[in-house]
Amino acid sequence: MSQAAEANRPTALLVIDVQEGNVRPEGWPQYWVANQDGLLANLQSLIVKARAAGSEVIYIQHAESDWPEMAPGAPQFEVVPEIAPDPDDKRFTKWYSDSFVETGLGEYLDERGHKHFVAAGVASNFCIDSTTRSAVFKGYNVTLAIDAHSTSGNSALTAEQIIAGENAVLPNLAGPGGATVSGKTTDEIEFAPAEGASA
Amino acid sequence: VPDGDRPLPHALLVVDVQEAMFGPKQQPPVYRADETVARIKALLDKARSAGAKVVYIQHHDRKDPKMAPGQPGFAIRAAIAPHPGETVVVKRICDSFAQTNLEQILRESGVERLVTCGIQSDFCVDAATRGAMNRGFEVILASDAHTTWDNGILTAAQISAHINATLPEMSGVGPNIRVLPTADIEFAPIGD
Numbered sequence: 001m002s003q004a005a006e007a008n009r010p011t012a013l014l015v016i017d018v019q020e021g022n023v024r025p026e027g028w029p030q031y032w033v034a035n036q037d038g039l040l041a042n043l044q045s046l047i048v049k050a051r052a053a054g055s056e057v058i059y060i061q062h063a064e065s066d067w068p069e070m071a072p073g074a075p076q077f078e079v080v081p082e083i084a085p086d087p088d089d090k091r092f093t094k095w096y097s098d099s100f101v102e103t104g105l106g107e108y109l110d111e112r113g114h115k116h117f118v119a120a121g122v123a124s125n126f127c128i129d130s131t132t133r134s135a136v137f138k139g140y141n142v143t144l145a146i147d148a149h150s151t152s153g154n155s156a157l158t159a160e161q162i163i164a165g166e167n168a169v170l171p172n173l174a175g176p177g178g179a180t181v182s183g184k185t186t187d188e189i190e191f192a193p194a195e196g197a198s199a
Numbered sequence: 200v201p202d203g204d205r206p207l208p209h210a211l212l213v214v215d216v217q218e219a220m221f222g223p224k225q226q227p228p229v230y231r232a233d234e235t236v237a238r239i240k241a242l243l244d245k246a247r248s249a250g251a252k253v254v255y256i257q258h259h260d261r262k263d264p265k266m267a268p269g270q271p272g273f274a275i276r277a278a279i280a281p282h283p284g285e286t287v288v289v290k291r292i293c294d295s296f297a298q299t300n301l302e303q304i305l306r307e308s309g310v311e312r313l314v315t316c317g318i319q320s321d322f323c324v325d326a327a328t329r330g331a332m333n334r335g336f337e338v339i340l341a342s343d344a345h346t347t348w349d350n351g352i353l354t355a356a357q358i359s360a361h362i363n364a365t366l367p368e369m370s371g372v373g374p375n376i377r378v379l380p381t382a383d384i385e386f387a388p389i390g391d
Contacts (some may be wrong), residue, residue: 097369101333125365133326137294156360161353165361168352169321175292
């Protein structure tokens with residue numbers, strides 16, 4: 001592989017909001033995200049690939065100020081055990097849809113030299129969409145894992161329509177410095193080592 | 200707070216309603232083009248007569264020669280052209296707040312609450328609406344005054360309906376986004 005090809009690869013995986021209360025909220029089956037088995041299997045694959053390449057796995061967890069079940073420490077706030085973080089993984093708690101708002105995520109990515117990351121998790125039309133847009137408009141390159149994000153349906157569209165719609169829209173976005181969003185399947189995504197990684 | 204008792208918006212943001220969006224040569228016009236422009240005209244009339252601030256956003260697309268300053272396609276749609284003295288902000292990135300002085304203009308004008316409308320629902324209108332919310336503004340999306348094109352997966356009507364359903368559920372720095380039809384939107388003068 002050429003150095004140029006490696007330079008274009010992501011050096012981090014952002015696992016966004018894959019928490020009990022988002023994936024399969026207790027008592028709210030209508031909000032369970034679609035295709036849970038496929039979603040979690042693909043997230044597992046991405047995590048394994050990222051770690052094997054020496055890329056950094058970063059977890060984002062969503063907290064709700066007016067929803068005690070989704071407060072930090074509550075059971076529904078936890079990342080689902082199928083893809084639980086390793087003890088040393090960096091974790092951010094956010095209170096808003098956009099993972100960059102009031103979290104320090106941008107500063108952390110910059111400190112670690114991450115210019116390109118993979119976005120995966122839930123929910124496609126909220127935190128995946130908001131985080132991807134925010135990142136590319138700030139100049140980060142984003143690879144959207146098109147088969148590793150999910151949501152539930154709303155009054156306008158089914159979950160499958162929303163997911164396909166995000167996969168059609170987000171890769172058209174562009175940002176400063178030539179930043180782009182590319183949509184790839186889990187199988188297509190290849191990672192590169194983070195700066196300072198030994199892999 | 201019941202919607203009728205909420206403080207009224209101080210500004211109208213008209214996003215990317217430029218001649219190139221209306222065809223005819225290289226693309227079909229946006230979905231429901233004339234109806235959308237008519238509603239934006241109604242919003243402009245209400246905003247101006249109330250003394251609210253009107254801000255136009257104009258997209259300069261480096262990859263699309265039709266969307267460069269000086270080209271006919273770059274011009275704001277004639278039917279809703281800015282009045283003399285109104286603010287026009289040119290952007291090069293989908294997000295109206297990215298690398299522009301839009302936030303500064305709004306703050307210096309005393310705008311805390313604003314209405315978004317324009318083209319395209321799923322790109323620059325969505326981005327402006329999310330972007331304003333995350334800068335602490337209280338935002339109303341005019342549900343029937345934004346439009347787009349079919350994208351091969353979803354129809355324009357589905358996309359716009361989806362945006363209207365999704366944005367109020369988002370959380371951000373400002374209050375939750377409200378989605379109201381043009382007929383239900385009224386403005387307040389700047390400073391009110």
